[in-house]
Every structure is written in structure tokens, then in C-alpha cells.
Amino acid sequence: MKRVQLLSPVTGTIMPLSEVQDPVFSQGMMGEGLGVAPTNGQIVAPAAGKVTMVAATLHAIGFTTAAGLEILVHLGIDTVELKDKPPFKLTIKVGDEVNAGDEIGQMDLAAIVAAGKRTTVIMAVTNSGETVASLTAKVGPIKAGDVGADVEVKDSVTEPTTVAAKPASTGGGKYDQLATQIIENVGGAGNVKSVIHCITRVRFYLKDDGKANDDTIRNLKGVIDIAKAGGQYQVVIGPAVTDVYDAVVKQLGPGFGDDDTSAIASEKEANKAAWKKMTPWQxxxxxxxxxxxxxxxxxxxxxxxxxxxxxxxxxxxxxxxxxxxxxxxxxxxxxxxxxxxxxxxxxxxxxxxxxxxxxxxxxxxxxxxxxxxxxxxxxxxxxxxxxxxxxxxxxxxxxxxxxxxxxxxxxxxxxxxxxxxxxxxxxxxxxxxxxxxxxxxxxxxxxxxxxxxxxxxxxxxxxxxxxxxxxxxxxxxxQLSPAISGLIIGGFYQVLVIFGLHWAIIPIVANDIATTGHSYLNAIVSATMVAQGGAVLAIAMKSKVASIKELAWPATISAFSGVTEPAMYGINLKYGRAFVTASIGGAVGGFLTGLMHVNMWGFAGSLIGFTSFVNPKGLDFSFWGFWIASIADIIVSFTLTYMFGFSDADVKNVKTAPKKKHLGEQAA
Structure with a gap:
């Protein structure tokens, strides 16, 4: 079993991680490590490796070593709140190579204390579960650069050929490396005007969409797909979207997130300049x-x-x-x-x-x-x-x-x-x-x-x-024809999702519920969600490719919970025919929903939203009609997809064939 020594990043007194007055670290949520009560502000690198993250507020630094350890050095507790005047000066940046013991910066202990924050420096191996067999901290007085902990690395850990190839998990989350890769491939921070997020997508407003490397972003681990619509460059992430968004904003720094007025102001100025050059149709x-x-x-x-x-x-x-x-x-x-x-x-x-x-x-x-x-x-x-x-x-x-x-x-x-x-x-x-x-x-x-x-x-x-x-x-x-309306909407609604235009329907549904108390339209939309889930369920059960099954099962649960993007972008749309068979299922479900006059009194759709089909005045046929349409939905989309919509050969074809232009790109 390989042994690695980690140096103390500061001079002071080492304490067990359990005594650090931050529950996220003390309970081991960020991995094994130690705390140091510093006595001076010099900061050194705890190990040789590559700098993979430097927080915009300079309070946290991430390193990846040749042995595969992902190390977070967190300077002070709650010091992220001192973003207006950071009490830190660092001499490193993301991508730098450092040697163990190299001086990398200074922290102003007096300024941290004056701000009412704790100066405790925390060092944690954030991928401890995969790499660390044991970590022993040398509790007591320590000088910066002296050995602060002995680490036994698991035998199963293989050394990466390059440090950069190992994704980092630093700065309070495991998505920092992904955020770095996304930012680099959308054209860098200089190409980003602002960024927001929705339930499944990180949505960038870029200065020049042409600088984004679409294929590279699509193939990043953790990215499902990309789409372009509504003036946005949308990176489809799935359930982890909030974590990725936070990591992106943290690395971009002040002025980019959806709560930054400077980003809004700069976007307005850019839009004014662009408006003068547009044709009437543009x-x-x-x-x-x-x-x-x-x-x-x-x-x-x-x-x-x-x-x-x-x-x-x-x-x-x-x-x-x-x-x-x-x-x-x-x-x-x-x-x-x-x-x-x-x-x-x-x-x-x-x-x-x-x-x-x-x-x-x-x-x-x-x-x-x-x-x-x-x-x-x-x-x-x-x-x-x-x-x-x-x-x-x-x-x-x-x-x-x-x-x-x-x-x-x-x-x-x-x-x-x-x-x-x-x-x-x-x-x-x-x-x-x-x-x-x-x-x-x-x-x-x-x-x-x-x-x-x-x-x-x-x-x-x-x-x-x-x-x-x-x-x-x-x-x-x-009322002209509920069944035909359901057939058309059910067959084509998820196409709007591809372009990101389905958000324009939500206020219409909200207005419908506000003025009438219910929404026939939302009932039909719900059927399209169930259909996407039925199709990806068929793929999850049919495929023998581990990576497909790993993605398809969570995507099935997500679709039946009312969020279809993981199913669509991760599987159905990616493999072509499956999206068509899912849309046929949606058309059938929408047709039956309209034919049976199924009504809906809430927002939550798909199977998880079954209670939205309960009439507040008393249970009526809408509830049973919802289940009939949903079951038919699943049977049709599942059967067609299982028989005609997918085969494992499609996975090989997608991997070897040149990238085709995405529907979402055609809308941009």
C-alpha cells in the first residue's frame, strides 16, 4: 500500500478534523483531513501537483496530485462572505504546477478576526472514499511545510498519466473541474456575459456562440447535451445542475450570476449596441x-x-x-x-x-x-x-x-x-x-x-x-376537437422542450389555472412526459451497454417525476428513433387525454403529479382518465421503442459517426 505525506499549509497547531468548527468538514462530508489554527499568514502548497481550482473569493484552493489525491485547502471558516474585500493574496492560478512546500500566498489573520470570522485553515482530501485507506494527522504545533499528515493510498488507485486528466473535486463540491472545462469550451470567461440555470440546464448568455466547442462540451462527463435557443447557450446537466451552476459562477467571479446587477447592466449595453445593427426581421x-x-x-x-x-x-x-x-x-x-x-x-x-x-x-x-x-x-x-x-x-x-x-x-x-x-x-x-x-x-x-x-x-x-x-x-x-388537439399537442410538445421554448407555455398554463381553476392543456402536456419515460424505460430494460443502463434508469425516474430533459437529451433524442417512438406514445396519450376530457387542477405532471388530476370538488373521471391515458402512453412508447426505437448498435454508430447538427442548434 502506497504512503503519501501531506505538508501543513500554514504554521500553527494541528487539530483533528472533528474539532473544526464547521459541521461540513468536521463530520467528514468533504473527506478526511485536518485543521490548523494558524499563527502567521504564510500559505504553502501541501503537496506536489497541479492547481485545479482557485475560488473567486480566494478563500479555497484545489490541488490534484500525481497519486490521484484531490486536496482542498480552505482558508478560514465562512471567509467566503468576505468577497468584497478578500483578506487573501495568492500567487498561483488554475493550471499552475507546484512543488510541495512552495509558498503560494498570504492570508491576513487580523483582517479575518476583525470581520468576526475564524482563521482555522482546513485541509481535506475530497476524494477520500476512492483513494484514502487511512489518514493520520500529526496533532500539535507545526510549521508551514512540515509533514502534517501521513496518508495510505488504496491499492486500487491508479496514477493518472497526467495530473490534469483527473477531475478535481475542490472548493466545496465535486463539480469544479467540470465547471472549468465548460467555461473553457464556451470560449472562456471573457466570452460569457451572464449565466442562469433552470431545473436541468446551465444557460449561458455568450458574446459569441461561435467560440463554443459544442462537441467537446457534449462529451464531457457530467454533461448530457447542449441546446441553443432564446439567445442562450444551454448546457444540459440534469439533477446536478445547481451544483454545476454554483461551481461555474464561483469560477467566473462577481458579476456573472443571475443575481449580479453588473452582468445585467453589461448585457443591456451589449443588446443596445447589437439592436442598432439589426434588420427589422432580426x-x-x-x-x-x-x-x-x-x-x-x-x-x-x-x-x-x-x-x-x-x-x-x-x-x-x-x-x-x-x-x-x-x-x-x-x-x-x-x-x-x-x-x-x-x-x-x-x-x-x-x-x-x-x-x-x-x-x-x-x-x-x-x-x-x-x-x-x-x-x-x-x-x-x-x-x-x-x-x-x-x-x-x-x-x-x-x-x-x-x-x-x-x-x-x-x-x-x-x-x-x-x-x-x-x-x-x-x-x-x-x-x-x-x-x-x-x-x-x-x-x-x-x-x-x-x-x-x-x-x-x-x-x-x-x-x-x-x-x-x-x-x-x-x-x-x-372544444372544437379535444381528441385532435390532444393528438397534435401530445405529438409535438416535447419538440418545444428541445428548443427551450416550453417555458413560454408555463405562463399560459398558470393563467389558465388562475382564470378557470384548471388546465386541459397541462393535462395533455403531462402525457408527453409519461411517454418520454416509457421510451427510456424500454431502453433501460433492453440495452446491455453498461453506460446506457447507468443513464437510462435515472432518466426514467426523472421523466416519471416530470423532468424529461435527461431522458430526451441523454438517450431518446441522442439515438434518434427513440424520440420518434416516444412522440408517437405522447400523441396517443394526448389523444386519449383529450378524448376523455381529462382535466388538471395543478402544475405537477407525469406520474408523480397524479394528485393534480383530483378535482377539488370531488373525485371525478379525470383522475381515472389520467391513469388510463398514462398506462396507454407507457405501453405504446415502451413497445415501439423496444421493438423499433433502439438497439445497442445505435450506441456504436453514434460514437463512430461524425457529429450531426443538433435540432437545438438549428433554432439558434
């Missing part, structure tokens, strides 16, 4: 992409909450239908509040997220959302006396004698997005005309008054009328 396409981008950025942070709350509301409806809980009891009220709050106060959440996307103040827009959902305002909308009608809208209030229509804004989305856009124009003007000493009070005061007033008096009623007409239009089209 401006139309750009405006549509921008609208999709705003909807995406506004809805992504809350869509998971909407789905989860929809499941809870469905469970409550089942409990009520089967007389387990009475609608008059406090139990019902409490559970209903848990499930309904995200819908009821949706304007507050969407106001916050839309403001972040558009560059206005999220807190102010959250307050505006609070105005719209204020109980007295809701009371006027729901119980106020209609005195007359104007442009088809009931006049139920007056404002300084001006007759107005106060609508109900609970469950609403579009008015808040429009309000956030208006605020993004109003706020910079207010800051220019109001003296600095008065801005703290008068900018939010005027913004809340003007934006709330604009929505309540003008924007809201107009958007409400348009939204109601849109919902009514969907219902009318559906």
Missing part, C-alpha cells in the same frame, strides 16, 4: 427571444415550488374526497395554506424574480406584489359591487373619482413581469433626478406608488383582459 426574432428569456428567468426559480404545491393540493383534495379530512376543520385550513400560499402570493415571488432578471429592485417589486395581494384589494376584486362596464370590464371601484376595474391578481404572472419591466425603466430615471441624500426614502416610495398604481389602474386590467381572452381561446380550440 429585431422581431430578437424581441421574441428576449421575451422567452424574461419568462424563463422569472419562472424558473418558482416552478419547482408550483409543482410541489400542486402535489400537496392534490393530496388534500384526495383526503377530502375520501372523507379523511373535512373542509371545515383547522387541519384542512392548515394544509390548504401550505399548498395554496405559493399560488396566492405568486405576484410577490414573480415580482422578485422578474426584477432580478430585468435589472430593477427585487425588494421593491416584491412589495408591489404584496400590494396586489393585499386582502382589502383582493376583497374589492372578488366581492366589490360592479357599478358599470367599460371595454368589457366591470367597474368595481374608483380612484380619486376615476372609475377603475380592480382585478384579482392572486395566481397572476404577466402583470408583475410588465411591472418589473416598467420599474427597470423608471428606477434609473428616479436615481438621476433625486438627490443622493434623498434616494434611500424617495426612490422606493415613488417606485411603489407609481408601479402599483400603473398595474392597478392600467396595466393590470388590460393584461387581465388579454389573459382571459387567451385562456378562453385555448378552451375554444380545445
Amino acid at each position: 429585431k422581431v426574432k430578437h424581441s421574441f427571444s428576449a421575451l422567452i428569456g424574461v419568462i424563463t428567468g422569472s419562472m424558473i426559480p418558482v416552478i419547482g415550488l408550483l409543482a410541489a404545491s400542486g402535489i400537496l393540493k392534490g393530496v388534500l383534495a384526495l383526503l377530502t374526497s375520501f372523507k379523511v379530512v373535512s373542509a371545515t376543520t383547522p387541519t384542512y385550513v392548515i394544509i390548504n395554506a401550505m399548498g395554496d400560499s405559493v399560488f396566492y402570493f405568486l405576484p410577490i415571488f414573480v415580482g422578485f424574480t422578474a426584477a432580478k432578471k430585468l435589472g430593477s429592485d427585487p425588494i421593491i417589486m416584491g412589495i408591489v406584489g404584496g400590494v396586489l395581494t393585499y386582502p382589502a384589494i383582493v376583497g374589492i376584486a372578488t366581492t366589490g359591487k360592479v357599478t358599470s362596464h367599460l371595454l368589457g370590464m366591470g367597474i368595481n371601484a374608483n380612484f380619486f373619482g376615476l372609475p377603475v376595474h380592480v382585478a384579482s391578481y392572486t395566481y397572476s404572472i404577466f402583470p408583475m413581469i410588465a411591472g418589473a419591466w416598467l420599474a427597470s425603466k423608471l428606477e434609473p430615471w428616479l436615481k438621476r433626478v433625486i438627490p443622493t441624500v434623498l434616494r434611500m426614502i424617495f426612490v422606493p416610495l415613488l417606485e411603489v406608488v407609481l408601479i402599483s398604481g400603473a398595474i392597478l389602474l392600467f396595466l393590470g386590467p388590460i393584461i387581465t383582459a388579454l389573459s382571459s381572452a387567451l385562456a378562453l381561446g385555448i378552451v375554444k380550440i380545445y
